[in-house]
Amino acid sequence: MSSVSSVSLSVEPGQSSRLRVVFVGHVDHGKSTLIGRIFFDTHSLPEGKVEQIQKACAEEGMEFEYAFLLDSLLEEQEQNITIDTTQIQFRTEKRPYVIIDAPGHKEFLKNMITGAASADAAVLLIAANEGVQEQSRRHGYLLSLLGIRQVVVAVNKMDLVGYSAEVFEKVCGEYRAFLKEIGVEARAFVPISARNGVNVARRGGDPAVGWYSGPSVLDMLDTFEPPAPLTELPLRLPIQDVYRFDDRRLLVGRIETGTLRVGDKLVFSPNDKTSEVASIENWSGPAQSKALAGESVAITLKEQIFVQRGHVASHEVDAPIETNRFRARLFWMGKRNLVVGQSTKLKLATQELEAEVVSIERLIDASTLEAGSGERGYIAKNDVAEVTIQTRGALVMDNQDRNPFMGRFVIVDERQVAGGGIVYGGVYADRKAIKSANVYWSEGNVLSKNRALRNGHRGAVLWLTGLSGSGKSTLSRALERELFNAGRQVYVLDGDNLRHGLNSNLGFSPEDRVENIRRVAEVAKLMADAGLIVITAFISPYRVDRRRAREIVLEGGHEFTEVFVEAPLEVCEQRDVKGLYQRARAGEIAEFTGISAPYEAPENPELVVQTHRQGVEESVVAVLEYLLPRIRTVTGDEISI
Amino acid sequence: YPAPEAGICPAFFPEKIQRSDSAHLDALEAQSVYLIREAFHHFKNLCMPWSMGKDSNVLIWLSRKAFGGHIPYPLLHIDTTYEFPEMLAYRDWAVKYHQLDLIVKINEDARAGRGAYTERGPIGYDTADPVTVTHELKTAALQQVMAERQWSALITGIRRDEDPTRAKERYFSPRNKDFEWDYKDQPPEFWNQFTTSCAAGEHVRVQALLDWSERDIWLYIQREGIPIPHMYFARQGKDGKRYRFRSLGCWPITGAVESEADTIDGIIDELAHTKTSERAGRAQDHHERNAMQKLRAKGFM
Numbered sequence: 035m036s037s038v039s040s041v042s043l044s045v046e047p048g049q050s051s052r053l054r055v056v057f058v059g060h061v062d063h064g065k066s067t068l069i070g071r072i073f074f075d076t077h078s079l080p081e082g083k084v085e086q087i088q089k090a091c092a093e094e095g096m097e098f099e100y101a102f103l104l105d106s107l108l109e110e111q112e113q114n115i116t117i118d119t120t121q122i123q124f125r126t127e128k129r130p131y132v133i134i135d136a137p138g139h140k141e142f143l144k145n146m147i148t149g150a151a152s153a154d155a156a157v158l159l160i161a162a163n164e165g166v167q168e169q170s171r172r173h174g175y176l177l178s179l180l181g182i183r184q185v186v187v188a189v190n191k192m193d194l195v196g197y198s199a200e201v202f203e204k205v206c207g208e209y210r211a212f213l214k215e216i217g218v219e220a221r222a223f224v225p226i227s228a229r230n231g232v233n234v235a236r237r238g239g240d241p242a243v244g245w246y247s248g249p250s251v252l253d254m255l256d257t258f259e260p261p262a263p264l265t266e267l268p269l270r271l272p273i274q275d276v277y278r279f280d281d282r283r284l285l286v287g288r289i290e291t292g293t294l295r296v297g298d299k300l301v302f303s304p305n306d307k308t309s310e311v312a313s314i315e316n317w318s319g320p321a322q323s324k325a326l327a328g329e330s331v332a333i334t335l336k337e338q339i340f341v342q343r344g345h346v347a348s349h350e351v352d353a354p355i356e357t358n359r360f361r362a363r364l365f366w367m368g369k370r371n372l373v374v375g376q377s378t379k380l381k382l383a384t385q386e387l388e389a390e391v392v393s394i395e396r397l398i399d400a401s402t403l404e405a406g407s408g409e410r411g412y413i414a415k416n417d418v419a420e421v422t423i424q425t426r427g428a429l430v431m432d433n434q435d436r437n438p439f440m441g442r443f444v445i446v447d448e449r450q451v452a453g454g455g456i457v458y459g460g461v462y463a464d465r466k467a468i469k470s471a472n473v474y475w476s477e478g479n480v481l482s483k484n485r486a487l488r489n490g491h492r493g494a495v496l497w498l499t500g501l502s503g504s505g506k507s508t509l510s511r512a513l514e515r516e517l518f519n520a521g522r523q524v525y526v527l528d529g530d531n532l533r534h535g536l537n538s539n540l541g542f543s544p545e546d547r548v549e550n551i552r553r554v555a556e557v558a559k560l561m562a563d564a565g566l567i568v569i570t571a572f573i574s575p576y577r578v579d580r581r582r583a584r585e586i587v588l589e590g591g592h593e594f595t596e597v598f599v600e601a602p603l604e605v606c607e608q609r610d611v612k613g614l615y616q617r618a619r620a621g622e623i624a625e626f627t628g629i630s631a632p633y634e635a636p637e638n639p640e641l642v643v644q645t646h647r648q649g650v651e652e653s654v655v656a657v658l659e660y661l662l663p664r665i666r667t668v669t670g671d672e673i674s675i
Numbered sequence: 676y677p678a679p680e681a682g683i684c685p686a687f688f689p690e691k692i693q694r695s696d697s698a699h700l701d702a703l704e705a706q707s708v709y710l711i712r713e714a715f716h717h718f719k720n721l722c723m724p725w726s727m728g729k730d731s732n733v734l735i736w737l738s739r740k741a742f743g744g745h746i747p748y749p750l751l752h753i754d755t756t757y758e759f760p761e762m763l764a765y766r767d768w769a770v771k772y773h774q775l776d777l778i779v780k781i782n783e784d785a786r787a788g789r790g791a792y793t794e795r796g797p798i799g800y801d802t803a804d805p806v807t808v809t810h811e812l813k814t815a816a817l818q819q820v821m822a823e824r825q826w827s828a829l830i831t832g833i834r835r836d837e838d839p840t841r842a843k844e845r846y847f848s849p850r851n852k853d854f855e856w857d858y859k860d861q862p863p864e865f866w867n868q869f870t871t872s873c874a875a876g877e878h879v880r881v882q883a884l885l886d887w888s889e890r891d892i893w894l895y896i897q898r899e900g901i902p903i904p905h906m907y908f909a910r911q912g913k914d915g916k917r918y919r920f921r922s923l924g925c926w927p928i929t930g931a932v933e934s935e936a937d938t939i940d941g942i943i944d945e946l947a948h949t950k951t952s953e954r955a956g957r958a959q960d961h962h963e964r965n966a967m968q969k970l971r972a973k974g975f976m
């Protein structure tokens with residue numbers, strides 16, 4: 035049947051060298067127009083498309099817009115902006131291209147990243163009449179972060195500046211200086227008019243641009259090279275899964291870099307088990323003896339060792355870094371801020387770990403490159419920052435400049451990829467040395483400072499003391515609600531939850547009161563250890579008991595704040611919420627504080643709130659203003675491993 | 676388009692042809708296998724819709740590659756009751772050949788005018804426009820079976836080059852409870868990290884062929900020798916001209932195109948010289964402006 039052998043010749047050579055190009059730049063500088071023009075000039079449009087757009091434009095009484103060729107979604111046409119990453123193909127004589135159109139609106143950063151992250155090359159547009167804008171710089175910076183080095187800068191809308199060589203040189207000079215700072219070198223600057231097709235597909239196109247003798251945009255694209263699979267780098271095979279559908283035990287995954295051969299001895303990080311490759315399976319063809327970077331493989335091992343998803347196979351020499359703390363450059367697109375100490379999910383290749391930013395070294399304004407300090411304590415949407423990240427458990431990785439696939443990660447927030455980062459400055463070391471040096475953050479050894487970093491505050495005890503009816507319960511509940519709403523870990527200990535359980539064997543005799551308070555203090559200390567702000571609301575009438583409580587909590591290393599909730603006896607007796615004073619006066623309750631037992635007012639409390647003079651709100655504010663600054667965690671070097 | 680010869684095997688086995696320049700097919704295959712394995716890892720309760728067309732058959736092939744010959748999830752055929760008889764014969768054959776766990780779903784109520792359709796009466800090409808029929812017999816049927824089976828992911832074979840609205844797809848594309856695709860606010864996706872979980876009642880579409888072009892599909896079918904239905908190849912019609920199907924849908928609205936291509940080489944050659952779009956033979960796409968857009972936003976694949 036395949037007698038039509040001549041037909042095979044129509045399969046153009048060079049299919050393998052498809053190049054993915056992203057178009058970036060400030061909004062309205064002409065990305066969509068340029069792409070539309072390229073389609074038009076390379077005859078890559080489906081039949082009737084141009085006529086359709088012509089008709090649509092005529093109906094609206096507007097000039098023909100090349101941008102509409104691309105923006106085929108109705109909404110986009112209405113808004114005249116590009117909404118999302120679009121991938122379409124065109125071809126030059128040399129090869130096929132996949133175009134990724136990335137929009138320029140600031141809030142569309144995530145779409146630009148999605149597009150640009152998979153690009154081999156970039157065309158960055160700057161409109162000559164407006165010059166270098168914020169996003170021109172921001173996008174340039176992100177391209178460098180994403181590792182895209184093949185960049186051509188197209189200075190567009192040259193028709194609007196009369197094809198002035200002077201304007202062109204000015205834009206080039208300014209932008210070249212910026213790129214130099216971020217270590218990127220543009221392969222060319224091309225003066226173009228996307229609308230008029232000048233220097234787009236072919237050189238020239240208008241006599242006024244005769245002073246320029248360099249390449250057109252497409253000429254430049256044709257000089258770029260698609261990435262070759264990184265077969266020469268050290269082997270990295272992140273395990274995706276382990277299957278047992280029949281009597282074979284298949285380890286599957288994609289070889290990100292390097293070469294794998296049957297008989298190779300593999301090390302699986304992070305637990306450093308080793309085994310030999312028994313076979314490389316191939317369901318539909320003969321078994322392979324080797325597999326290269328880029329291939330999704332299924333292998334079997336000689337020794338049946340424990341391997342699971344997330345483990346990374348490498349050779350014994352040139353193994354990856356294994357650590358739980360590293361430096362990274364991060365860009366953030368999340369709806370919520372990324373807060374220092376907050377627990378998030380990190381994904382690197384097939385690994386998925388709990389992680390947190392432990393400190394922000396620098397916040398970088400991607401458009402001015404001015405560095406702010408990380409003192410703010412969080413990374414907001416569209417920020418770029420240099421950070422230190424700590425993971426729960428060992429992470430297998432490489433520095434980005436050594437291995438792009440193993441040197442980049444994402445952070446997931448609310449089910450979505452919300453940020454990305456590249457690893458730098460990690461130290462490669464002899465595995466065994468690292469193991470003994472105990473670099474891991476031991477899981478069993480979570481210190482209170484670790485908890486504090488995650489919670490954003492340290493544990494503490496707020497000890498309220500005062501007569502029955504003075505307002506301790508009311509204040510404690512108000513404080514609890516306020517702290518809880520502010521995202522703090524908080525808990526109230528009072529008669530309601532202690533008298534009935536832990537202290538149910540205690541009465542109101544002096545001995546029992548002492549024991550009651552001792553237990554309250556011990557429990558409060560444990561809870562503060564666990565990272566909570568504990569509020570106790572007990573009359574605790576004796577000074578010596580309160581002093582003992584203070585000692586217990588201070589022994590645990592926590593803040594102890596004594597709050598005297600003060601109101602004159604008459605007022606309390608008048609309030610008499612539970613009718614206790616009445617019963618005490620009637621002699622029904624023995625040893626009732628203030629009536630038949632003493633109350634020793636604090637001599638040096640940290641705070642006094644006078645509930646007969648001030649409202650609950652006011653008291654809450656007074657307490658919080660005192661407490662919060664004292665227990666806030668300072669970011670940075672608090673944590674040591 | 677004439678009926679097939681009696682007694683012929685319902686599947687066409689292309690002659691395997693290895694080309695020297697198939698590195699880009701290797702790359703596409705590796706990525707698709709990676710995606711399929713990711714889907715299987717993250718969503719234990721998943722399904723692969725299967726239309727019996729060329730892309731669907733490539734998906735089956737890639738699944739078997741991913742799992743060492745096995746397919747560890749069920750396949751779903753949404754039967755509109757307007758299937759070409761020849762395709763139904765192919766379906767039965769393929770179930771045996773690939774050992775498929777096949778679920779066939781028909782929106783019986785819509786066809787019979789029962790239940791929710793009592794007032795509107797039976798839905799079919801004789802009573803409703805193609806967009807409505809496609810919506811009720813495909814999308815609504817899918818919604819019904821999804822509700823029954825509670826799948827949290829579907830592995831689909833849509834391609835970016837098929838239609839402009841598909842150009843904006845992600846590999847892992849979340850759909851809400853009503854199957855809606857929020858194409859204006861899609862989660863970021865890069866460095867092969869995807870949206871790999873969803874809330875109850877929602878699902879994720881894993882689009883394992885997103886990067887493939889129509890041409891890639893044919894080159895791959897040829898390279899691997901993947902069995903496919905005969906209807907893609909030209910046969911002599913009553914008028915003496917030869918016809919084939921470029922895309923296979925419901926028979927009342929799927930037209931054959933004039934073609935001499937009776938081999939895969941012939942088809943590839945034809946593609947190189949055509950500028951009409953692949954789905955040009957499908958009536959529901961032309962019924963009104965933005966028909967595809969509307970269908971897709973409502974959950975059509």
Ligand SMILES: Nc1nc2c(ncn2[C@@H]2O[C@H](COP(=O)(O)OP(=O)(O)O)[C@@H](O)[C@H]2O)c(=O)[nH]1
Pocket residue numbers: 059060061062063064065066067068099101114115116138190191192193194226227228229230
């Ligand atoms: N005069 C002139 N206008 C242009 C040129 N390129 C684009 N434009 C116009 O600039 C506006 C924004 O272009 P568009 O391609 O949508 O920008 P995008 O936001 O970067 O995609 C549109 O009105 C275009 O017609 C050009 O070379 N010359």
